Amino acid sequence: MKKLVVLFAIVCPIxxxxxxxxxxxxxxxxxxxxxxxxxxxxxEQSGSYDFWNRIGFxxxxxxxxxxxxxxxxxxxxxxxxxxYRMKISNVQQLIDRPKASAKLGPHSPRYxxxxxxxxxxxxxxxxxxxxAASYPQLVSVSSAGQSYEGREMxxxxxxxxxxxxxxxxxVDAGIxxxxxxxxATVTYIIRELVENYAAHPQYIDDVDWFxxxxxxxxxYEFSHTNVRLWRKNRRPNDDVNSTCIGTDLNRNFGYxxxxxxxxDSPCNEMYHGPEAFSEAESRVVRDAxxxxxxxxxxxxxxxxxxxxxxxxxxxxxxLPDDYDQMYALAAEAVAALTAxxxxxxxxxSGTVLLYPNSGPSDDWAKGVAGIPYSYTIELRxxxxxxxxLLPPDQIIPSGIETWEAFKxxxxxxxxxx
Ligand code: 0X9
Ligand code: ZN
Numbered sequence: 383m384k385k386l387v388v389l390f391a392i393v394c395p396i397x398x399x400x401x402x403x404x405x406x407x408x409x410x411x412x413x414x415x416x417x418x419x420x421x422x423x424x425x426e427q428s429g430s431y432d433f434w435n436r437i438g439f440x441x442x443x444x445x446x447x448x449x450x451x452x453x454x455x456x457x458x459x460x461x462x463x464x465x466y467r468m469k470i471s472n473v474q475q476l477i478d479r480p481k482a483s484a485k486l487g488p489h490s491p492r493y494x495x496x497x498x499x500x501x502x503x504x505x506x507x508x509x510x511x512x513x514a515a516s517y518p519q520l521v522s523v524s525s526a527g528q529s530y531e532g533r534e535m536x537x538x539x540x541x542x543x544x545x546x547x548x549x550x551x552x553v554d555a556g557i558x559x560x561x562x563x564x565x566a567t568v569t570y571i572i573r574e575l576v577e578n579y580a581a582h583p584q585y586i587d588d589v590d591w592f593x594x595x596x597x598x599x600x601x602y603e604f605s606h607t608n609v610r611l612w613r614k615n616r617r618p619n620d621d622v623n624s625t626c627i628g629t630d631l632n633r634n635f636g637y638x639x640x641x642x643x644x645x646d647s648p649c650n651e652m653y654h655g656p657e658a659f660s661e662a663e664s665r666v667v668r669d670a671x672x673x674x675x676x677x678x679x680x681x682x683x684x685x686x687x688x689x690x691x692x693x694x695x696x697x698x699x700x701l702p703d704d705y706d707q708m709y710a711l712a713a714e715a716v717a718a719l720t721a722x723x724x725x726x727x728x729x730x731s732g733t734v735l736l737y738p739n740s741g742p743s744d745d746w747a748k749g750v751a752g753i754p755y756s757y758t759i760e761l762r763x764x765x766x767x768x769x770x771l772l773p774p775d776q777i778i779p780s781g782i783e784t785w786e787a788f789k790x791x792x793x794x795x796x797x798x799x
Contacts, residue, residue: 559601570781
């Protein structure tokens with residue numbers, strides 16, 4: 383009987399309490415005047431709509447509306463004279479897309495990941511441990527700590543030895559649950575580094591790498607099982623007035639925390655938490671970065687979407703003192719990325735290019751941990767179509783092009799004093 387119930391829950395999403403998005407639409411809107419900007423801010427603060435990205439001046443924002451909200455939304459936009467266009471006509475249709483069938487060439491049969499589909503937490507953990515078992519001279523895996531729901535947050539060290547003084551690179555992914563392309567791309571890069579070591583040994587011999595491929599595992603699992611577009615972690619908020627769950631981990635880091643571009647409201651998608659580092663996941667990542675910070679030259683936190691290579695700061699529009707160097711390295715990395723398929727990335731500070739956001743991990747990595755080349759990378763796509771629902775047949779292309787950028791980072795980090 384128990385088996386039957388489980389089977390039913392798998393085949394019948396409503397029984398399993400899976401959020402459905404039939405008829406939900408996504409609109410791209412752009413505020414071109416201060417009034418329009420204020421109207422969009424009011425709309426976001428009403429909390430009625432899911433803003434897939436934050437509002438910027440003269441920069442497009444994607445807003446999702448439920449079927450019974452569409453008229454209301456378009457009326458509001460028309461009245462405010464805000465330009466809009468429909469980007470996704472039925473969100474559920476994209477979620478239900480048939481799985482891709484492309485196959486990666488031969489690789490170790492010891493794990494499930496094939497990068498032609500998005501995988502679950504357990505498969506990603508298995509990949510890490512199996513890679514370490516197959517390449518013990520290059521890979522070691524440890525648990526850096528546990529998430530709120532008790533999942534191990536794995537840390538992979540990739541190194542060919544030495545006395546622990548080589549320059550290092552720290553990479554994490556998946557801080558936002560719904561950005562599935564981020565852990566997929568980062569595990570692709572890990573595989574390329576390790577399994578093709580013989581073809582390009584310098585990328586491991588000359589630097590040490592630290593990877594945390596999935597730093598919001600509870601949110602990630604929830605986005606697979608219940609709410610595809612979940613963003614935050616899964617710790618219920620203590621606030622007695624609130625039934626809302628989760629903190630935006632990328633607003634929870636303790637450098638200029640709660641100084642704008644984040645929210646006090648536990649129901650908001652950008653809720654910054656009750657205090658800096660209130661969340662288990664942000665503390666675990668903080669401690670892992672801190673442990674190697676004195677030799678880490680580059681920190682890269684991988685998100686989606688929009689195709690941006692962002693620098694700090696999120697908390698202010700002022701640029702870091704060494705912005706020109708940060709920009710130059712990013713430009714070299716992006717040029718290598720673009721050379722593969724022509725994918726265009728914009729480079730600039732998070733606040734200048736997008737919107738202010740205080741408490742992101744890259745601000746902390748640079749401002750407190752002192753890691754000079756700290757970046758937020760927003761992977762594919764740039765619209766007009768998929769956003770967070772990037773089809774899995776783009777995982778391998780995203781992996782291939784992003785790997786080219788990472789090679790440039792590694793070559794430069796290796797040469798840094
Ligand atoms: O808002 C965010 O946290 C990031 N965008 S996302 O759509 N992936 O949620 C942007 C963070 C940019 N911040 C800095 N570079 N400081
Ligand atoms: Zn993100």
